[in-house]
Amino acid sequence: MSEGTRDTAAPPEPRAGRRPDADWIRRNGVYVALALLVLINVVATDNFVSENTLRLQLIQVTPVLIVALGMALVIGTEGIDLSVGAVMAIAAALVPLYIGYGTGFALGISVLAGALCGLLAGVLVGKVGVQPIIATLGIMVAGRGLANLFGGEIKSIRDPGFVELGSGTVFGIPYVVLIAAAVAALVWFLVRRSTYGRQLVAIGGNKRAAELAGLPVRRVLITTYVVCGLLAALAGVLLAARSQASDPTKIGLLVELSAITAVVIGGTPLSGGQVRIMGTIAGALLMQLITATLIFHDIPDSTAQIAQAVIVVAAVYVQLGRRRARR
């Protein structure tokens, strides 16, 4: 991968590619693809051009987007978090158990549980030194089981405050979208402006160097997984609020894969050291719009899955185009 840097005496590697336009596409591929897909829909989908479509896609992308933002941070540290779906389920499973004490209390407990799962992952990765994919795989398997044990069968939740959280709006903008936007802004701020964000990308870029530079590597790693778990729990709660029900068996199933795909399509490399927030948002929107487009046109499940597979590979291929061409 890094053949160009294998040698200290390597010639300076240029920022711009031999074909600048190709490089531009690489960096902005996700936006181009998103624009292209919107365009296709504008032409080919009935009733696509409407405020409602926009609102709907934004609402539906919310859970995946919030999870993907946390995932982007984890991937930035050269990690990965497979447990997010199970964490969503745990958070959603806890809501009906505590909603009797008040909406806020139930939400607090759920998010706290998510943070605890994140803490466990963070300690395993940051302190014990377990491979992120394995640590979070274990938590994913055990966590889904725990969610089912806590939650039992699917429960409808009719608490008015909770229902309002899921379907209420302010100035016509749904709360869930506002929350997602706030989370995105916060994560952007963390990455670009905060000390933590700087340390995070440095650790992802070269962990040993960051250690020797006196950065609190463990603390940053643990914080990152806690934030990711916390955001996953928030996503789980919002999804439960929107469907006014908590279904621990099915909530968040395979969301880890959608979130990782959104992050990677958005241009954040799995090798860490970079976090692209706008790209992640666009990546999540792209995945959402692909799903929506396939539904709009009543594409059968089989074709839909094959189409998704091809689109995902093509999107990542385009992004890596120049890196392959460097040889």
Next chain:
Amino acid sequence: MTRSSFPRSWRVLASAAVLGAALAGCTNPGDDQSGSSPSAQGGGDDQVVKESSGEGCTLEAYGAEKLDLTDAVVGFSQSEPDTAAFRAAETKSIRDAATEAGVKDLLVTNANNELPKQIADIQNMLSQGADFLIVAPVNSDGLDPALTAAKNAGVPVLTVDRKVTNTHCEDYVAFLGSDFRDQGKRAADALNTVTEGEAKVAVLLGASGNNVTDDRNAGFKEQVQAEYPGLEIVAEQTANFARDEGQAVAEQLLQSNPDISAIYAHNDEMALGAVTAVQAAGLQPGEDVKIVSIDGTRNAVQAIVDGQINAVIESNPRFGPLAFDTAQKFYAGEEIAEDVIISDDEYNRDNAEANLGKAF
């Protein structure tokens, strides 16, 4: 990774586990907010046999030994997690009926929707000494090794809620359950009634590859094709039997096809999701968009009472009494028909309130 950090990380683990247990153990004071738990439902509504068809099967023909159930170990292999209301009610019903029938020991396993696990579960129960098996199959096909093992062990198998494609009276005694195809047909009838014969219908499919999905879809389509030219199916999309997916898919469909006037969901969960979706689209569920589904969960029947769902075709999960009754008859030497089809009710605006207690 210094040595001293190791126990410390364990303390964190331990405290997380304790907190988790505390969270789960806490009781909830405002329980009425959440859906009803199985225990609150009481015995509910026992199944009634609608028709018994196919060749009969006797103890002799099956080649099994006579057995007194009170001396027997009975195994029940559940197919899907008990987090689904249907499955919870079914398991509970079997457990209750087993107690009632006074069986010596009841083994219960849950295959978590995995066929290989169900095969293993059944084989494990056989090696644990099960004398009689009640199986809710994960899938109609593919249980062959488990059924063969039971046959070799001389253990009769009763399948409930889903029929297997194996040989009757050789691989299994009988099938107790609903006719999913018929449920689909009746859903079409109900939809026709509530829409007065004119509608653009969106179908929320169950999980792909599941034969309940296939039957409920095929029955519905056959009936629509044969009887109701006014019903036009404009979209069929899978929502995997899940409420949130039902909601998401219905939202998308309503957006791209605003003239959808009816939704047929393969189960109640997706229908409940569709209710929320219709509301979110600024329409009145049950009025602007008619909704019909299959199952008969308490939440869905309540939604009929609330005027949000128009009709639910029941799929009665309470197989316990019928199953043990059938077993007793079988061991008493009576002939058991291949298909013991139960009569499923229908919930609609006229009877939902009165029958709410029957729902599971």
Next chain:
Amino acid sequence: MTTTVRREESAPASPKARLAGLAQRQGALVILVVAVVAATFSFDTFGTAGNLSNIALQASFLAIVALGMTFVIMSGGIDLSVGSVFALGGVLAAWGSQHGTWAAILLPLGVCGLVGLVQGLVIARGGLPAFIVTLAGLLFARGLLLLISDEGSTTYKVPPDSAFRELAQGELFGIGYPVWLVLAAFALGGLVLHRTSYGATVLAVGGQEDAADLMGLPVLRTKVIAYTVSGLLAGMGGLLMASYTSSGVTVLGVGMELEVISAVVLGGTLLTGGAGTVLGTLVGVLLLQVIRNVINQVGSLNSNWQAVISGTILLLVVTVQRWLATVQRR
């Protein structure tokens, strides 16, 4: 002058460190033995020949898939597609069995091998991350399966008189053919890994890909072969399952990839690649299967405990492995 220029102190092989090293590599084996012994004493029905051969037979499908995954992981990659490919293999086998036993065997091997080959080419030649490519492969194989089975509504049956059924339902010395097949496959796998150039190259590529490239090793080919073998073996697992169940069940294999990865990791193969044994993978598979069996033996336990316990054991084993690795280094 042949005096020693430098005596290198390789790691001091104190008995403690050696023990730690052994425990690190064989951690899963220790747990397996403990679990089996405990279960034998606790449950009368556990230690019976019938139950044990059931465990072996049930483990064999997972094991055959895990063998392919072991090679992929040792080469530094990952294959998330195996669950879908497993299901696809089963459906193809059942469909093919209607045209004869050879069709039932060759068709799934061919198609699944091809899926693996394409993934391998995209990963190795295209330089795309394995995680994403095989994730797409997961979707693709599942979509293909639905496509050939009318959205999953058609389940192909193996004809009752087909010899194909014998493949997984037959027995030799009271033990099912699949178990023998797995033993043979793992023996072959071990031989390939430890005694052929290809095996050495897999470890080299997984351990230090750049170096392997500069050493002139066929890095691309090695990776492509690993993914192809993984696809082939997943397809083989599927076809065995089709033979075992006499049908091409469309709903199989969901989440199987994670179980397989767990088994491989439990067996001591490093997820960073470069180290591992095929025997360890077999132990990992058996351990997962024994946990499942024991939970069934307990009976009254909610089946969700199986997930909780498997996940916890996975975390425990990797934690102890890490800890032992640091002890060893001191």
Next chain:
Amino acid sequence: MTATPAGTARPSPAGTAPVLETEGLSKSFGPVRALRAVDFALRPGEIHALVGENGAGKSTLIKLLTGVHRPDAGTIRFAGDEVAFYRPADAQRAGISTVYQEINLVPLLSVARNVFLGREPRTRLGLIDTAAMNRAAAELVGSLGVDVDVTADLGRLGLGVQQMVALARAMSVESRVVIMDEPTSSLESREVTTLFGVARTLRERGVGLVFVSHRLDELWELCDRVTVLRDGSHVHTGPMAGLDRVSLVATMLGREVTEVVREGATGFGDTHRQSGEPVLAVSGVDVRHRLRDVGLSVRPGEVVGLGGLLGSGRSETVKAVYGALPVRAGSVRVGGRVVRANSVRHALRAGIALLSEDRKAEGIVPDLSVRDNIALAVLPKFSRGGLVSERRIDALVDTFIDRLRIKAASPAQKVRELSGGNQQKVLMARWLCTEPKVFLLDEPTRGIDVGAKAEVQALIDDLAGHGLAVVLISSELDELVEGADRILVLHDGSVARELTGEHKTTRELLAALAGGAERTEQVDE
């Protein structure tokens, strides 16, 4: 063919046709032309030095010759036939072996496996003959004077041994060309001697060797001819004999000869004014298997050199002082106050900075900007309420880019795009930002070009001049003798000798290093 200067030696007609020859070889990376129409010819049975500053194109040329990269234009001829190598395997199959500067072996595999990877001896069944492989490997490695258990994992062995294993691997193939890219950089002097012996043996067998080194002395000792590259172009080829050092350096740098003469061999000036009590006082430091009772003290303004053969514990000493290596016993004091052991952050806070030897693995964060790399270590200090003060960082970064003359397009340029020398300066800037009282420099000039080297050396002088206490590790004798005020020579994890005043000469240093080596053998036996 645009830039071939007149008068450069084309393959001489002296009987032997070149075994490896390039013509008009060009390679660009994006807009940067790394190699411009380079002609190069290697004869069988010669050792051909390839020299040039960083960025001159040496590595690119080697990578083209070994199939790592493919040329944009030009041809490569091997044994008279035009060839195209698409990957390293192609070049190796043709008969070109390479020993790389950074060891490219597989640490988790055994020594024997590494030597024979891909060409293992087989049994009749086609399986690897492990016994034969181990035997052959032991013989081969043994012939290089290294005594190791060939079944041990390579990663557990020291860098020097690993380099010798790499050499053994190159020798195990009957190659017609052997390319050695900085093979001596992690070897100690005796191993260098062994390596030279091997190289001469290969030359006698008619193998053509390409030898790249930054250590100029080695060129005269070993090489027959030299090719100089500068800025991607070929500037000179000629015999080593008769070439004088100053003009070679001048050719490499493209500078006036007089300038080089004035600057001397190193960039160091005279001794430094040291004053007062030691700012750094280390005593009794003990690291398991590595260090025994190491003590040293440095006064403000003093440069203390740490000498020793590879594996003597030089790097370990500074790492232990910096808290980056678990210490079992001993104390580190800065300004009289004890620094908490085993904590990088406490060491940093106490005013210790460490410029690590391994720039790539332990220094730069390649994908971060020059600015962020410089500011890395001061992030905690410049943060308030979890936020970074961008203004203060910008100001600081600008100051250091200026002061250290870091050549970057802008502070926002990624560090991976800089040359080795500039990367090193970025790292020095990183540590200087922390306003250290003690600066530990581990091989600060390794692997960087002559120009940058002199600049770094001058900077060290300057820092000491400003009252910084410096510990300087170097394997270059000149650098230690000219740069340090005192030299501690380590052997086998403890301080063996101290050279001060008139004893601080190259000759005595060499004797001290060698003396230590003799002693070990006695200990061993």
